[in-house]
Amino acid sequence: MAPASAAAPKAASPAAPASPASGNPASVSALTLPRPTGPYAAGRDTLFLTDHGRADPWVPAAGPRRLLVSLHYPARPGSGGEPAPYMPEAEARPMLAQRGLDDPEWPGLVAATRTHSRTAARPAPGRFPLVLLSPGFGTPRATLTGLAEELASRGYVVATADHAYESTGTELPDGRVLPCAACDEVDAQPDEAGRRRVLAAVAGGRAADFSFLLDRLTGPRPAWRHAGTIDPRRVGMAGHSIGGNAAASTMAADRRVDAGVTMDGTFFDPLPARGLDRRPFLMLGTEAGHAPGADTSWDEGWDRLDGFKRWLTVRDSGHFTFTDTPVIGEQLGIVDPAVPLSAARSTTITRAYVTAFFDRSLRGRPARLLDGPAPAHPEVLFRHP
DSSP, X not given: OOOTTOOOOOTTOTTOOOOOOOOOGGGOOOOBOOOOOSSSEEEEEEEEEEEEEEXXXXXXXXXXXXXXXXXXXXXXXXXXXXXXXXXXXXXXHHHHHHTTOOOTTHHHHHHTOBOXXXXXXXXXXXXXXXXXXXXXXXXXXXXXXXXXXXXXXXXXXEEEEEETTSBSOEEOTTSOEEOOHHXXXXXXXXXXXXXXXXXXXXXXXXXXXXXXXXXXXXXXXXXXXXXXXXXXXXXXXXXXXXXXXXXXXXXXXXXXXXXXEEESXXXXXXXXXXXXXXXXXXXXXXXXXXXXXXXHXXXXXXXXXXXXXXXXXXXXXXXXXXXXXXXXXXXXXXXXTTOOOOHHHHHHHHHXXXXXXXXXXXXXXXXXXXXXXXXXXXTEEEEOO
């Protein structure tokens, strides 16, 4: 993990290493994610999908574009097997190394993090809205597991995708681990303008990935055995960092996505000048990096959004606040004095506002939390430039 509340990486280097960690791994016996708070148990499946209509944009010689997808869903209590694994150790090791965290015990600890989803669980009866999740650049999809489990417990099917060659390591079903070729492409650019062009291509490419994923989840021959639990008329998308930009890019390209959330993501691929056809969008970010004027792509994006919209910033937060990083980092003894928001508050805030937004946008439920500042969440500031 990066330090529990690592500062937002520079736009030119979204996968920049975090500062070295300090901790006492010998005192750590097992890492756990916060328990979901909703009324449903959670199940988890994994899909490996190949889009034969597109070559991989980063390594064309590798053949068609491939996606690994974690599906969390509302499940029947008591059904299923063992708790789902968090991530393979082969993915944890390069993720930690990229952030300068090289303690030899930590990859195994991170990989063995205890989740609250059961494999082979039977779905709960009914049809549920679908939420697509996209991780940050260079970051495995597993780092959004806590949010995915919370949404599943609240009655959403959640599909979180790893995009080939865009993570520090993606383990395929045959055991091969794909490196981050897209990161190398960013690093090879001679200037910031070049890096921004590559990152815009990342967001646009992910939009094509998610349109393909929607086809495979909601089309006439779905790839997932429990696809009947999805209500295709209610689809949302959220993402962290470049994944948040991908949420907007996917909405711009695909009318099937009804609502979107960026969690601290710069709009390298700008929002269209026409807006998003009055569909709702939430911008949730750090106070340091995404207050008005701090990231001009947010100021421009806010002006272009033409539906229900909110711009929220969180005091004392860091770029990874909206992921599992604070929870796992704190348990490893990693601290970042510059970003004092605790793991518990990071989790509570992210869950509360993302769930409230999707409840309002996909279910038509009242969401007073989005009406203005809440005494229970004094760190959250409403921005109306």
